[in-house]
Amino acid sequence: AQKITQTQPGMFVQEKEAVTLDCTYDTSDxxxxxxxxxxxxxxxxxxxxxxxxxxxxxxTEGRYSLNFQKAxxxxxxxxxxxxxxxxxxxxxAMREGGRSTLTFGKGTMLLVSP
Amino acid sequence: xxxxxxxxxxxxxxxxxxxxxxxxxxxxxxxxxxxxxQFPKQxxxxxxxxxxGSKATYEQGVxxxxxxxxxxxxxxxxxxxxxxxxxxxxxxICSARDRSRGGYNEQFFGPGTxxxxx
Numbered sequence: 001a002q003k004i005t006q007t008q009p010g011m012f013v014q015e016k017e018a019v020t021l022d023c024t025y026d027t028s029d030x031x032x033x034x035x036x037x038x039x040x041x042x043x044x045x046x047x048x049x050x051x052x053x054x055x056x057x058x059x060t061e062g063r064y065s066l067n068f069q070k071a072x073x074x075x076x077x078x079x080x081x082x083x084x085x086x087x088x089x090x091x092x093a094m095r096e097g098g099r100s101t102l103t104f105g106k107g108t109m110l111l112v113s114p
Numbered sequence: 115x116x117x118x119x120x121x122x123x124x125x126x127x128x129x130x131x132x133x134x135x136x137x138x139x140x141x142x143x144x145x146x147x148x149x150x151x152q153f154p155k156q157x158x159x160x161x162x163x164x165x166x167g168s169k170a171t172y173e174q175g176v177x178x179x180x181x182x183x184x185x186x187x188x189x190x191x192x193x194x195x196x197x198x199x200x201x202x203x204x205x206x207i208c209s210a211r212d213r214s215r216g217g218y219n220e221q222f223f224g225p226g227t228x229x230x231x232x
Contacts, residue, residue: 037223042225043205043207043225043226043228044223044224044225044226045158045207045209045223047222047223091157091158100146100148100163100211100221101148101160101163102148102160102221103160104157104158104159105157106156106157107156107157
């Protein structure tokens with residue numbers, strides 16, 4: 001089974017609207033961390049937000065928030081007030097337990113239109 | 115934040131030649147670095163974990179004799195693609211772990227190297 005599943009290959013949103021990018025995960029480890037990265041066409045991986053499995057509250061970073069539903073094993077990224085510069089690939093990733101490695105989902109391409 | 119550089123950013127080589135890619139942590143010491151490969155419109159796949167002063171740990175299916183990794187110092191890891199073939203053409207990204215920061219966001223990514231093998 002895939003450890004990280006991103007079911008949306010592509011998403012479209014109009015500028016200034018909010019958009020939710022889906023991510024579900026699979027792990028039996030009680031301790032894990034979930035990450036979202038943005039990859040623009042230049043290729044660099046930009047860290048956006050992190051959620052720990054024991055965190056009680058949903059993570060927020062500026063216009064980014066993470067809708068963490070532990071029982072459903074989902075960690076959706078919400079981008080509020082989309083901007084043209086938000087157009088990029090978005091990857092959800094997980095680090096399990098004491099491991100240092102990250103496992104990435106297949107990504108979602110977000111296109112923001114004027 | 116912590117900065118990771120990669121060199122070169124782009125390389126084109128002939129089939130059969132070897133190519134070396136450098137990954138440097140510029141303002142921190144990285145005891146662990148990671149090498150990923152990304153094919154067009156696909157996800158990042160971890161190739162290997164590079165530990166300073168010891169042998170790299172390769173993921174299943176990655177040929178260690180083809181992808182040579184050297185992590186000789188706390189700020190530099192190199193990936194050498196030996197006898198490159200067109201199917202090795204890909205985007206190679208490294209990341210480095212900054213243990214001194216603690217917390218969660220301790221892995222920082224380089225800008226990537228696009229390899230094209232003719």
